[in-house]
Amino acid sequence: MDEQNKNLILATALSFIVILVWFVFFPPPEPDTPIDGTVQTTxxxxxxxxxxxxxxxxxxxxxxxxxxxxxxxxxxxxxxxxxxxxxxxxxxxxxxxxxxxxxxxxxxxxxxxxxxxxxxxxxxxxxxxxxxxxxxxxxxxxxxxxxxxxxxxxxxxxxxxxxxxxxxxxxxxxxxxxxxxxxxxxxxxxxxxxxxxxxxxxxxxxxxxxxxxxxxxxxxxxxxxxxxxxxxxxxxxxxxxxxxxxxxxxxxxxxxxxxxxxxxxxxxxxxxxxxxxxxxxxxxxxxxxxxxxxxxxxxxxxxxxxxxxxxxxxxxxxxxxxxxxxxxxxxxxxxxxxxxxxxxxxxxxxWGIFFFLTKPIFWLLHELNKLIGNMGWAIIGLTLIIKAILFPLAYKSYVSMAKMKELQPQMEKLKAEAGEDRQKMQQGMMELYKKEKVNPAAGCLPILLQIPIFFSLYKVIFVTIELRHAPFFGPFQDLSAPDPTSLFNLFGLLPWSGPEAGSIMALIFIGILPLLLGISMWLQQKLNPAPTDPTQQMIFAWMPWVFMFMLGSFASGLVVYWIANNTITFTQQYLIMRSQGYKPDLLGNITGSFKRKPKADADK
Structure with missing residues (x-):
């Protein structure tokens, strides 16, 4: 497994753990049954x-x-x-x-x-x-x-x-x-x-x-x-x-x-x-x-x-x-x-424990909404500004990823020469990184920095009344609520209503925004060839769709943010990697994911 894939899996795993903690270790408890009628005192x-x-x-x-x-x-x-x-x-x-x-x-x-x-x-x-x-x-x-x-x-x-x-x-x-x-x-x-x-x-x-x-x-x-x-x-x-x-x-x-x-x-x-x-x-x-x-x-x-x-x-x-x-x-x-x-x-x-982030994020979102007049577009504008602030780190990250791709043949040669001697292979790779001035950890830093920003934006969207019943366009008339559309009725084209919000059916038959989120994550993934390790391949293949279903019940405003973030990240990574001489084979990676491998190869 090369260092780039290790970093990507690490960053993804950390993001996955954060979200998993929310829903597994801290699930919303069942609401207490209200006591009706007049309360008498003694x-x-x-x-x-x-x-x-x-x-x-x-x-x-x-x-x-x-x-x-x-x-x-x-x-x-x-x-x-x-x-x-x-x-x-x-x-x-x-x-x-x-x-x-x-x-x-x-x-x-x-x-x-x-x-x-x-x-x-x-x-x-x-x-x-x-x-x-x-x-x-x-x-x-x-x-x-x-x-x-x-x-x-x-x-x-x-x-x-x-x-x-x-x-x-x-x-x-x-x-x-x-x-x-x-x-x-x-x-x-x-x-x-x-x-x-x-x-x-x-x-x-x-x-x-x-x-x-x-x-x-x-x-x-x-x-x-x-x-x-x-x-x-x-x-x-x-x-x-x-x-x-x-x-x-x-x-x-x-x-x-x-x-x-x-x-x-x-x-x-x-x-x-x-x-x-x-x-x-x-x-x-x-x-x-x-x-x-x-x-x-x-x-x-x-x-x-x-x-x-x-x-x-x-x-x-x-x-x-x-x-x-x-x-x-x-x-x-x-x-x-x-x-x-x-x-x-x-x-x-x-404002929560990240008040030093939630307060300025909300202020900026509030001002953008005043300027644009639409909270959905204000969230997209906020995403552009956040990505611009993080661009220097992103640039270093994607330059490092491009250099890692250039070093791939030398890394494969080191692996072949080291054989089963993992210590020798690690020493050789460290010398190679030092010689070529490549930092293998640089690729995951922007993703790690986005975790508190993600928490803070989720907090802002969830707790502030300015997002309550805030419209975007079409069916998205409340950005503080989950996507109201559903695959169950082909997003409103069929003459029956979708599943009730919060139900298991609503989680399974997701709406337009979660579907776009999954596609945007999948496309971003396809900037790099699939890893050769079968376990990694399985993780990468399922990851966008697992996230799509997990985040389907999140507030629509947060999903809009993540779609915009993935789209901008995809664009930045593609352009920066091309500027460094590495040309991602996006179409080839996409078509390759649909090709069925021969059984003999799969058994190796």
Missing amino acids: EADATVPAAPADTAATPIATDTGAAAPALAEAPRVQIETPRIIGSISLLGGRIDDLKLKDYRTTLDDDAPIVTMLSPQGSADAYYALQGWAAGAGIDPSAVPGPETSWTLASGDMLSVGTPVTLTWDNGAGQVFGRTIAVDENYMFTLTQSVTNNGGAPVSIAPYGMIVQHTLPDDLENFFILHEGAVAVADGELSETDWDDIAEADLNQKWGRQAIVQEDVQEGWIGFTDHFWQAIMIPSKGQVFDQALTYDARSEVYRAVTRLPTQTIPAGASSEVSTQFFAGAKEWGILRGYESAGVAKFIDSID
């Missing part, structure tokens, strides 16, 4: 204790089982902006009904728009709450919580530039207010106030929380994607899976299973999934504690921010503001909020 679940820095432990009120039926009867304030629609319940002042007008659940024209938040009592309850925890000088029932009946004081509907204000008089001398504003995208500003008209000071602590009842029913459970909690505390990003929250240790201070970060100077916390997230963001300059808590009996997850207890003298007032993001993880929107002061907000997108 009286023991009604509070989440949290200890203020300067007072005794103060309970943060959370929702009880009585809230769900009452929500159906409670009045609501409508929300409508150019991008969202929903309502706020006056029971607890909850933001618990929110839909995203720009996104639909499927590509169908009549598909429902995406639901972001749902009220308690729904199958997938998910909402935001705010309130005050009672401290010294005030009864816990005299502070607003999840079941407080607020009064609409101003504003008929929440919209951009038109906030609404809610009020509640506890009858004990304190009047609480809550003003809710929203911008043109997905950011709410929640301002809580209290006026102490009583005769003595009171101590209270403001809090905000995002509540998820049971696990979300649309979990993807794919190892490449983070789903669960995401937070930043003083510049440090943390990602916590749902099961890690549920398995957290009991925190005595909070009285629950909890993961707690205290005395945070700047940060945010919330829950995220594939394309959407809900994040609570205390204002800058406010020191706060943040926690992820879990109630095992009610299966309720919470992301909580709690500010220090403040003492309000008689006749005085206090006010505190928090931002609440609920919407799509759009790169441009998140970057804008980060520029406005929300620290590391762009990192709420799951």
Whole structure:
């Protein structure tokens, strides 16, 4: 076996192992069965204790089982902006009904728009709450919580530039207010106030929380994607899976299973999934504690921010503001909020361990898409740029391969002279490489460098919402999804539908893009004659078609990238090898692969 073929097999094997690891050692687990119906809590679940820095432990009120039926009867304030629609319940002042007008659940024209938040009592309850925890000088029932009946004081509907204000008089001398504003995208500003008209000071602590009842029913459970909690505390990003929250240790201070970060100077916390997230963001300059808590009996997850207890003298007032993001993880929107002061907000997108590659790759893809106006062609343009960057290495690689071809007669002579003495043959070959200034390892370096780039591009295509439902042309209307065409119905020519996406039949009856991928790999392989070793011949013969079926279920955008990459690589290799005096017999190699060898030759 010559060194060139060894390098090619090594590089191919490494690529194959990487992909095999994804699907064999890290298969996506079966999704958990969602728990339908209303989640009931017990009286023991009604509070989440949290200890203020300067007072005794103060309970943060959370929702009880009585809230769900009452929500159906409670009045609501409508929300409508150019991008969202929903309502706020006056029971607890909850933001618990929110839909995203720009996104639909499927590509169908009549598909429902995406639901972001749902009220308690729904199958997938998910909402935001705010309130005050009672401290010294005030009864816990005299502070607003999840079941407080607020009064609409101003504003008929929440919209951009038109906030609404809610009020509640506890009858004990304190009047609480809550003003809710929203911008043109997905950011709410929640301002809580209290006026102490009583005769003595009171101590209270403001809090905000995002509540998820049971696990979300649309979990993807794919190892490449983070789903669960995401937070930043003083510049440090943390990602916590749902099961890690549920398995957290009991925190005595909070009285629950909890993961707690205290005395945070700047940060945010919330829950995220594939394309959407809900994040609570205390204002800058406010020191706060943040926690992820879990109630095992009610299966309720919470992301909580709690500010220090403040003492309000008689006749005085206090006010505190928090931002609440609920919407799509759009790169441009998140970057804008980060520029406005929300620290590391762009990192709420799951960039992965290769973030130093995924971020610039996405930025370039984003800019190309803005310039071209088509994400499919933007991916091809990105491929051209990546190949241009790697061209110096590719040039050295293909020059080395051409020189190896020139040395083939001398290598065959060395093998004949060495016979069974492998050490003598290896020494002779090393001397030959040194004399001719050939590096046999140079051929696989560009392929090895492309592995992290491949990982990074796959990550970008899979996790970023900009690829969701992004069209290319014809049947390819969602580059984040697998190829919708199928050999089963001759790519739509026959009058029946293809196999359901993700099924075994869909894997077998592949579409146009995987077929083009296999052909492009096969043609690239035919630039070199088939190796003489029968085992190598078998590996090389099957390799393009194995990859074709393996990658058939990948996102269409990634397959487009790989087809473009193979085509450009084929062109580069052919031209560079010809410039070095070696003329690949492409047609002869192709026709040779279809010739049946005599049985006598095959038995040798």
